[in-house]
Structure formats: C-alpha cells, structure tokens
Amino acid sequence: MATGRTHRPATRSRGIPEATVARLPLYLRALTALSERSVPTVSSEELAAAAGVNSAKLRKDFSYLGSYGTRGVGYDVEYLVYQISRELGLTQDWPVVIVGIGNLGAALANYGGFASRGFRVAALIDADPEMAGKQVAGITVQHSDEMERIISDNGVSIGVITTPPGVAQQVCDRLVAAGVTSILNFAPTVLSVPDGVDVRKVDLSIELQILAFHEQRKAGEEAANALPDGAVPASVTRKESADKGPDGDVPAVMPA
Amino acid sequence: MATGRTHRPATRSRGIPEATVARLPLYLRALTALSERSVPTVSSEELAAAAGVNSAKLRKDFSYLGSYGTRGVGYDVEYLVYQISRELGLTQDWPVVIVGIGNLGAALANYGGFASRGFRVAALIDADPEMAGKQVAGITVQHSDEMERIISDNGVSIGVITTPPGVAQQVCDRLVAAGVTSILNFAPTVLSVPDGVDVRKVDLSIELQILAFHEQRKAGEEAANALPDGAVPASVTRKESADKGPDGDVPAVMPA
DNA sequence: TGATGTGAACCCCTTCACAGCC
C-alpha cells in the first residue's frame, strides 16, 4: 500500500475498513459462482458487476487484503476465494445456537445457507417446555435451562436471537454471560452488551419503513408537505414519478 | 436549518440524509414505547439511550425534520411520534405482497410487526400449484400467475422476495414490470433493477460472515493465519484490544 | 496493451462544543 511492496505488507494487517468487510461476503458469493462454472480468472470490472458494486470500489477493497491480482490479467478466482474465506474466518467451523424457535427461528434452522459457509447449527433453544424434545430441521430443540451448558460444551461464540422482543435482552445477557461474543438479533429491540461483544441486527419492520419513506417520496411531495405540522394527518395523493431515486445503485448500510 | 426559520422550512423537505432516515424507525419505536407508558416528554439524552445512539446524533437527525423540541425541556413524545410517522409515510397504509411462501415467507407472514406499522399483507404468492389455496397466517396463498393482477388490483408498491435465489431475479422483474417500486429481498442474490426502484436486502449469511470476521479477530490470529497458502499469510499481531469494537450500538443493513 | 493498485479529491456522516432559547 503505502509502500510499493507487492507481497503482503506483513504488518498492515489490521485496519480493513468495516465497509469493506461488509462487502467481502458479496465478493465471495460471486466468486464461488464463478468457481463452480470453472472460470479461472476475472477482471475487477466483471466481478464488480456480479457483486453489484463498481470496479474502483472493488479494487480498493481488495487492496486492503493485499495484492492478489495480476495487472493486465485480473484475479485468479480460486485464489481469491481462498483469501477472502480466510480473511472472513470461514476456513474454520463456527458453531451457532439459535434461541427462540418460533416461526422465524424454525425458518432459519431450515435455511440451507447456514452450513454452506462454515456455520453449523449446534443447538436450537427455546423457553417453552412444550418445544423441548421436538425436532426442527432435524435437530432436537432443547430447553433454555440447558443454554449455558450447551454454549460451554460446544464452544459457541455466535448466537442468533429469534425470541419475542420482551425477552431478547435477558436472553442476550445469558448468552453473553455464557461466553457468546457475537450476536445476530432478529428481535425488534435495542440490545445492550458489554464492550467486546458484537451485535448485528436484522429488522424487517425497519427495512419496510425505510422503503416506505422512499416510496412516499416517489409518490410526490404534496402529501407530506401539505399539512402545516401541528395540523391533521395526510391524505397522500400518489402518482408514480421516478425522479429522485435515493441513489443510482444501491441503498445502504450504516455502521453503528 | 440554513435559515433560522422555525416553522417547517416548507421547501426544505428533501435532503434528509439516508443515514438519518435509517434511524427514524429506531426513534419511532422508542417513542412508541414511551407513549404507551404515557411519558409526556423526553430529553435527547434519554431518547438517545433508548434508541441506542448518542444524543448529538439524535439532535442532528431531528434537526433535519424541523425544530420539534423545546429548549430546556425536551421533546413532546406524542408530537414526535406523529411527525416521524408522517415523515416515514406511515400515516398511510402500505399493501405488501410476499412472494415465495416457504419457511421464511410463512414466518414473515406470521410476523406481527407487520400490521402494527402501516403495513398490510395484501397477498401471499407462490409458484407451487400445491401451495395455492392453502391458508398461511390466515391468508390464502395465490399462484404466481395472479401476480400482476394482484399488484394492480391492490395498488401494491412494495414487494418482499423470499424465494430461492435461482428465481429471485425473474420474480423481481415481474414485480417491477407490474408496478412495484420497492423491494425487500431475502434471497441471497444481487438483484438488478431499473432506476427509480429501491432494493434493500436482508441476508442472514452475510451477517454471520461479518460476525465471523470480527470473531476471528477477537480469538487471536493463530487460527486462520496458520496456513501458508500460496505464500505466507500474515502474522498479524493483535491481542484482544477492545479498540476497534465495530461499534457500541447497532450494526446494520446493506444495499443491493 | 490492458487491468491492477493507489494517492488525492470529494462527499457524507459523526462528533464536538457552544450559542440560543425556554
């Protein structure tokens, strides 16, 4: 990077931007598809198109990992798959527990994409005694009482919370106390965790609301602007119109 | 804003930063909880804590909406709930269709948080003739053949895709052709859409991979770096260190 | 020749710190 060194700046290691990390899985997926089609190399342009980003961004992202490409040629697909997998920590197996086996928890348990990439459902946990013992996705549901033992026995460091919002924080606390340091939260609640624990959230309702915001914009401004605040709610005429388009390409993320 | 005007800058309307829009649902949720407890006002500090952000950010966010607070006092809860709802377009009803009624689609259909906030499941659609006619979450599943008619008849502008990845793009194309301009994609695929159509994606696998990356960091480098691929991986000294901590509060989504 | 790797410009967002108002 800074230096013109080619072979892995050695100590650069830290400092992969969070935004880049969030895109690595995207690149990996695109590369895996190419790999299955036995494509040997790709240019940044082609791969970027497949991943839905622009090529400059992709090259910059890869530059944080090292110089894995060949000028005038492109990137070796297999090699990149390996490097990104390694960077993401997917060369090892991550046991995961899912807590809260309702509709969503069961759906996730059945989700194939899990095992495909280094993740293994180590246990399904539910607070309902009725659920305990039942089979979901070929796995026997266990009662919450077992949570600490399960986590400890399996060395689980990643937990998925699919409980009702009311109990999400306490489930989270127990997971953390038992040794979990990464949590994927599907419950519509803000979780507070100690330093060193990562939380990512997935929230259907929030996503829909963001879409609604833009949708309203597209429909025309009359609606929202029509009423002098203190006043009465809208009527919202609506009428198509493309204009604004939040962004040419993709919506976006954001850090925390 | 720019001007010192107090009463709804009228034409300011556009220009709410995307990052702010993404947090409005969070504020709204916290405010709704306060409202249910009949709390009349909140300070930026309290509300920020409840929403998991810092107070400066919250005040800045609200400043894009207008001057809705009272210095020395705080914000009126009910008033803010209304203003944010209006801004997000939740004062109207948004009919939504869910395409792909497998485990996940069914789970979403059963998800309560839907109706609670201006969203209404107008239809469940599946390509499997076996599914058509079945009841899921109290709604009769309809066959894909009906898609265009359903969207048109109900004025649907938001679609949720929970199909297998292989058919997601074609489903997307049909939705868009039929008039849908906002899509929430749960399929692990990059969707391409024309300008003016918003896509947000929710991807379990990507979230887990991001967590794995950080998890690997916490665990120390030995593991992944141990193998000398094409050359030698890094040594990456690193040693715990809370430092970086992806963030204190909340993670996020990402574009398409 | 052609595509990578990257400094530098640019832009958006976050954070600070305090002026302004109740």
Add this chain to the structure above:
DNA sequence: GGCTGTGAAGGGGTTCACATCA
C-alpha cells in the same frame, strides 16, 4: 439552569484518474 439546535471540525468511505507493471 437546562437542553435544544447547529456551525465547524474531524473521520470514513467512495470515486477519480493515473502511475505501475505483467
């Protein structure tokens, strides 16, 4: 006195554009 609203500073991330090198 207390808390909002906001210029200004600071950081990150994206994009540009080109030097670099197989």
